[in-house]
Amino acid sequence: MKKTVVLRGYQFSVYNRIARVALHEKGVSYDTEEIDPFADDIPAHYMLRQPFGRVPVLSHGAFDVYETSAIGRYVDAVFDGPRLVPLGGESLTRLAQVVSIVDSYGYRPMVRQVFAHRIFRPAVGEESDEAEIENGLAASRPVLQALDTLASEAHVLDGRVFTLADCHLAPMIAYFVQAPEGKTALSNYSALSDWWALTSQRASVADTEPSLPAIHVA
Ligand SMILES: N[C@@H](CCC(=O)N[C@@H](CS)C(=O)NCC(=O)O)C(=O)O
Structure with a gap:
């Protein structure tokens, strides 16, 4: 069964x-x-x-x-279906690096600081703190730079061969760019921006977008 x-x-x-x-x-x-x-x-x-x-x-x-x-x-x-872990040593290693960078350095500033304080908290009627957004943006920049360098090498995050690196990064970037300052920050990194332009259109990413609560107008 x-x-x-x-x-x-x-x-x-x-x-x-x-x-x-x-x-x-x-x-x-x-x-x-x-x-x-x-x-x-x-x-x-x-x-x-x-x-x-x-x-x-x-x-x-x-x-x-x-x-x-x-x-x-x-x-x-x-499960059957397309492989999400590449076989090549370089791609496999870059995948592990992307996941670790996102978990260790990216999640907190991009999601818990920039997105949460600019978008999510106002949407649920909670107070936001501009200092959190500013600090989150500053901490996000080296993360975006590191990911841009890895994307430009194209062992992973090339916008074509979809791996667990894309699965891990896409939800974070999707939230980060909802904040206008996040969107502007991403636009400074061309390989990562090209990756996001393609990846945001992918069905698995587009179809899993959470619907946020309607923005509260205070
Ligand atoms: N290391 C965990 C991290 C998961 C995680 O932090 N999830 C967040 C939601 S996006 C959470 O549960 N946060 C609750 C909290 O911080 O107390 C994993 O990879 O699953």
């Missing part, structure tokens, strides 16, 4: 979207369980699956996996 696939996560989470992009690329249909990791009452059954209380978790039958880069590896390994 076919094992069910359940993605447990938060609809607005970029990490949740990374998993959704990978599942879409592989043509996997799945159920979802909405878990808000910022809520005070994360269900106990979820904490058993993800002891750090972050999202997402992928469940395939009785097998649970957390940490989004591991989810991507699992999805690529067990």
